[in-house]
Amino acid sequence: GNYTITVSDANNCTATSQIQLSAPNAPSITQVSSTNPNCVPSNNGSISITATGGSGTLNYSIDNCQNYQSAAAFSNLSAGTYTVCVKDGNNCTATSIVNLQTPPSIQITQVSSTNPNCLPGNNGSISITAIGGSGTLNYSIDNCQNYQGAAAFSNLSAGTYTVCVKDGNNCTATSIVNLQTPPSIQITQVSSTNPNCLPGNNGSISITATGGSGALNYSIGSGFQTSSIFNGLGSGNYTITVSDANNCTATS
Numbered sequence: 001g002n003y004t005i006t007v008s009d010a011n012n013c014t015a016t017s018q019i020q021l022s023a024p025n026a027p028s029i030t031q032v033s034s035t036n037p038n039c040v041p042s043n044n045g046s047i048s049i050t051a052t053g054g055s056g057t058l059n060y061s062i063d064n065c066q067n068y069q070s071a072a073a074f075s076n077l078s079a080g081t082y083t084v085c086v087k088d089g090n091n092c093t094a095t096s097i098v099n100l101q102t103p104p105s106i107q108i109t110q111v112s113s114t115n116p117n118c119l120p121g122n123n124g125s126i127s128i129t130a131i132g133g134s135g136t137l138n139y140s141i142d143n144c145q146n147y148q149g150a151a152a153f154s155n156l157s158a159g160t161y162t163v164c165v166k167d168g169n170n171c172t173a174t175s176i177v178n179l180q181t182p183p184s185i186q187i188t189q190v191s192s193t194n195p196n197c198l199p200g201n202n203g204s205i206s207i208t209a210t211g212g213s214g215a216l217n218y219s220i221g222s223g224f225q226t227s228s229i230f231n232g233l234g235s236g237n238y239t240i241t242v243s244d245a246n247n248c249t250a251t252s
Contacts, residue, residue, distance in 0.1 A: 002019075040171070054094075121157065144164035
């Protein structure tokens with residue numbers, strides 16, 4: 001501003017002078033560009049500041065004016081609210097607020113699975129339900145190695161599968177699924193009695209088996225029955241088959 005300086009003595013004699021005080025323009029933040037982090041959690045966000053005015057060299061801060069640097073760009077930032085400050089050589093400042101946000105994180109809400117019904121067997125399946133993320137979701141069950149657009153996987157054998165869901169930003173969510181099978185059918189003993197004459201049909205076979213799923217059924221080549229004992233047999237070779245409720249079989 002403009003000031004009039006007046007000096008007076010004991011006789012009220014005076015002298016005057018005019019003086020003008022001027023200050024440089026304060027710093028002004030003209031633009032703040034930001035890039036949001038692409039995943040939750042992630043720290044690949046950034047802030048870039050454009051400022052003019054001020055006196056001398058401008059310095060920049062994004063932590064509420066606590067720490068400054070000469071570069072106007074900040075990287076490796078996570079989501080959050082940042083107070084941007086620009087300071088000039090006279091410690092005059094300008095401030096602005098920037099919010100870095102992330103898309104909703106991927107949530108695997110359900111994994112449905114069907115176990116293979118036999119051992120060995122490959123008719124198991126896994127179906128994945130997921131929400132969130134950015135863009136199209138893709139799915140994997142081999143520890144994030146190979147992805148597909150469909151959320152259902154079939155023709156699977158027993159084992160442990162690492163389920164992965166990936167979005168358009170390559171953000172991922174994972175889950176573990178175990179596909180199991182019932183104990184395999186084990187034919188533990190086959191007892192037989194030979195016919196006592198030739199020809200004769202008083203031979204017998206008795207089968208002992210364990211494992212499998214549900215009730216076991218038995219065959220010696222001419223259909224299945226619930227009993228494990230076969231009587232009235234003539235001499236010859238017999239193929240013994242035991243099946244369970246899943247139609248899994250063991251032979252002897």
